Amino acid sequence: MSIFINGTGNISPQKTFDADSFLKDVMVPRGARLTCIEPDYTGWIDPKAIRRMSRIIRMGVASGLLALKQAGIQQPDAIITGTGYGCLEDTGLFLSKMIANNEQALNPTPFIQSTHNTIGSQIALGLQCMAYNQTYAHKAFSLESALLDAIMMLDEKNDMNVLIGGVDEVTGISHDIFRRFGFFRHDAKQGEGAAYFLLAKREGQNAYARVR
Numbered sequence: 001m002s003i004f005i006n007g008t009g010n011i012s013p014q015k016t017f018d019a020d021s022f023l024k025d026v027m028v029p030r031g032a033r034l035t036c037i038e039p040d041y042t043g044w045i046d047p048k049a050i051r052r053m054s055r056i057i058r059m060g061v062a063s064g065l066l067a068l069k070q071a072g073i074q075q076p077d078a079i080i081t082g083t084g085y086g087c088l089e090d091t092g093l094f095l096s097k098m099i100a101n102n103e104q105a106l107n108p109t110p111f112i113q114s115t116h117n118t119i120g121s122q123i124a125l126g127l128q129c130m131a132y133n134q135t136y137a138h139k140a141f142s143l144e145s146a147l148l149d150a151i152m153m154l155d156e157k158n159d160m161n162v163l164i165g166g167v168d169e170v171t172g173i174s175h176d177i178f179r180r181f182g183f184f185r186h187d188a189k190q191g192e193g194a195a196y197f198l199l200a201k202r203e204g205q206n207a208y209a210r211v212r
Contacts, residue, residue, distance in 0.1 A: 003154055003211040005197050006161075006204030007073070009066030011036050011059045012193040017066065032184070033170055034191035045126070052109075053122065054089045056169040059194035060119035061126060064163055068127075070206060071198035076163040078132040079120050080149050082142030083167050085174065086116035092173040119167050119194075142166060150199050151211075158201050165196030 010016040013034035014027055027037065036059060041050055044062045053061070060081070068076065094110040112118075117135040124133050132153070136145035143166035150162040170192040184190060198204075199211070 001155060003151060003199050003201060004203045005208045005211065006200055006206065007067040007069065007071030007198035008196070008208060009063035010193070010195040011038060011063050013037060013191055029189055032189055033175055034189055035170070036192055054087055054113055056087050056089060056167060056194070057113065057119055057122050060165065060167040061122050063194040064123045064165055064196040067163060067196040067198045071161065071204055073161045073198055075127060075129055076131060076198070077160040078150070078153055078162045079123055079129065080146040080162060080164045081120035081135045081167060082146035082165070083116050083119065083135065083137055084139045084142050085168055086137060087114045087118055088169055088171045088174045090114035092171055154199065154201055160200065162199045163196055164199060165194065167194040168192055
């Protein structure tokens, strides 16, 4: 069975979002954290909604919408996301507030947006997409799990367009915790990013690659 990647969207520590400037100027990493180079989101997300979104959600939504645009698809038949740790910024914010406020009078918004499935849900809400929506949180194997789910789905139904992606972020709190636990080698760098792909059995006009 062959599956085609008909559209992609990628936000990374390099200039990978805009096709016109894709990797033209390679950024030399400094320090142990690789932070994403984010695009201007106003062309992709409602400005009112941007203010309510954390950084990882903005990255995921914009990447997913770019993949759909490149494939010429307005509504996917499924949205499948893989993330190792979910929305760490909102998680850290909620836990910090919980400690500072002695577990009293907490704002529930950071907790709601800290769940792993927030990214895929926000893409669906923006598109008003009621189709299958799944998030896999299998650490380093999250994207592979999302891809396997998409492959099984496309094997059953030939005419589907499935949007899959992998999204993870690095925050100051999470990086310090991982380093303290010895997750990195001495000279290792920790990166982040958001990448979505539009998969289908039908080869699109601008197909990037084929998955066998």
